[in-house]
Amino acid sequence: MRNGSRNGSRNGSRNGWGNGEGGTTVVAILAVPRAYPLDVSIPAYVFGRHPGYRVFVCGDRDPAPALDADGMPSRVDVAADIRPTRSPAALEEADIVVVPGYEDLSVPVPEDQLTALRTAVERGARVLAVCTGVFALAAVGALNGRTATTYWRNIGQLRAGYPEVDVVENRLFVEDGAVITSAGAGSGIDACLHVVQTDFGTTAADGVAKDVVFPAARGPHEPQYTDAPTPPRADLGATREWVRENIGSPVTVQRMADHSLLSRRTLVRRFVSETGMPPMQWVAAQRILAARRLLETSDWSVERVAGAAGFGTASNFRNLFRREVGMTPSAYRKAHGG
Template identity: 50%
Template structure:
């Protein structure tokens, strides 16, 4: 699927006992980009005359009502299960079947907050790694022993299945999907539309265990690093700015971000490269210098390792100008 050329259909599954906020978030975020068409699917319209057009999206969100019958959900390109109350109760078979059929038809399946339990109940998380709101992580482990549960992580993507924590993590999840479909520039544009920060890294912890002073110091260091990606950045430099020993910095850094310092720097640099490939016609040499990779060879090697394609291939897929692709041989 090429989202630039075709509408991506996003289905939001209106589960029983659902949390209204978890419905509002995907409708609002995906609704801010013309590449997406959103529908709220559930039992509410199946017996109603007029069916699919009997409620607008605005009406659906205001009263958490459906805009489309449950059967339409199997045709979604992205099917989202919002959080719902009492996740220990069995999921109705019609919803489990809908999830399985949608997955078999190659949809990407997303569980937000306790919506993850519905994915597990449908068998879609068996043998996979998943996350959920920290409050429910241990319960998910107890109920589904064949799932590797990562408790304190913002979101986890395992194949075509994505699971996330609740509330604001739902926004990050939607932006993550937009970035995967359309690139970082498009995701940043939607973030501005909904007045939020760009998507946080998937590995980020749901909550911090650091003391307030330490947390603020780390945030200041992260902000400095993000603004100086083209500078030489080492663990020693970050530790000095944070006024910590290198060992203490690494320990707090992993707790706060979910990854070691230099891994975080590399991923931030990759995001910066992607943005520049999408919105500028800069040469690979200039991009490498601006983002701290130094040489074009180093940039190409790391970019391919992290993104799966060469910079030139990425520019052909996402950039506004493919004319410079020849500068980057495969």
Template identity: 45%
Template sequence: MHRVVALAVESVVAFDLAIPAQIFGHPDERDRYLFSVCAERPGVVPTSTGFGVEVTHGLEALEQADTVVVPGFHPKDRPGEANLEALRRAHARGARVASVCIGAFGLAAAGLLDGLVATTHWEHAGELAAMFPSVRVNPDVLYVDEGRVLTSAGLSAGIDLCLHMVRRDHGQVVAAQVARRMVVAGHRTGGQTQYAQRPVLPDGGLSSTREWAITEMQRPLTVTHLARHAGLPVRTFARQFHDETGLSPMRWLTAQRVREAQRLLEATTLSVDDVALHSGFGTGTSLRLHLARELGTTPTAYRQDVRGA
């Protein structure tokens, strides 16, 4: 039985804590994982969102853990020396240690990220790098697996990391079953860009053109086509489009086509070539190239992952 223990530092981020609880502590996983939560001071541990969680185990629970998960906490620069020492001991005896979101600040403070690549929520990546210069911070990925030390980006990327650990422990079929129960994507690779770095801004003056482009994405659209629909010169259109979306028109359109290809691979039995046509990539070769670049996978592998095949 694989023991997973989440360390709830005071003012723990409840969402971060709920992720390993749902993945490793769900009744469906009782034959694979034994999940518990510990804290420096057992009892009601405050969360960062105004309510408390009842924790019955102290730090001694980490002495038996096979995997330790550190959810985020506030303030992130005060993890507590007792917690840090318990993390060091767990890691030294061979436990796998992982963080969700800004929980990476706890691993870094314990010295467990020194010399390693790590990630955290994109908003706090610069601060992590400044506070811990020996950590090689990568703000552009969903999660990083350095063997016995793993870190995830913000919030829902913790789901991807925990599913990745399930996949490592029990294979793709089991991980896909857990993903379906969680109603999340079966597999987002760690190297995939954090979605939060592609800002979703309020609808602006070009929202109707964006909607039109989505309905017409199967066509070989160019910036000229989009600018003509908006009734603007190409340079003016491109500048305004970037101001509203944070992306160039064609980069944005490629992202929409990738999402449509994902939807078709998940929900239909269309061939890869047909998915490429319907999503605007034209050929299966082009679709494979873009999925490899955006998601780090192939159309066939993506379809198998989300369906648990």
């Protein structure tokens, strides 16, 4: 992934994205024709669970029935479930624009909606595409030179139709600068929780996840699917939970293999299949998450947080935290501490 993606995810708070200062972060959901109602309702519900966001839906307020390429009524019509309250022009007020997935990609999105979306991108709004919503972003040139993903069934179509986009497959979501693209509806929840985490901290994202009865936000590197089903009762969920519970202790690949009753080689293979990353890279990410939660919710010293999260020395913790999060532990606590 390009550096723009890494900096976008780490430095969002420092760039003034949704830090709660100077007013509420405005989220506009662009209800394009033939949009999947679930893809509209997910961001509305997730962002609506946090008081730092104000959410509204844009689109044709009295839309004609959506038609497919043959001129027949579409079986998916956003108007059936969620009616927009604002016109597409209202995207100009948004800090975050969400483009839901939609059916029948052969029928173009209306030009006024594409124009509003293009204008929002050009002025620097953050944009989150769920599922096939990525095709609307690609159509306005927002993904040129960027890395993006989409629902696994549409990867080939995106790659063929927009060769200027660096399309990656089997990823829950991809963040490249101010643009996030995600796979299906489930990964749309992960992407929304990731935005909440970036804006308001890990504890806030945990609270929203609990409200919507969803696991804590998964990382962007986790896969959409595995090529081979894991045998019953052979997944590594229990081992990953063991690591979280012992995050302050020394954790090695061998200890994880011993806990899972697998060989090292089998553990590594299954771990990459289930999480999208090698075991120790995943452990490092869990240590960062544990440290973020402690910085947000406790008044512990940096030294104590470093030990509790398994980083060893405070110096090592400060260096790794700044590299991964984009700011020092003290600056993070100041930005997100309760």
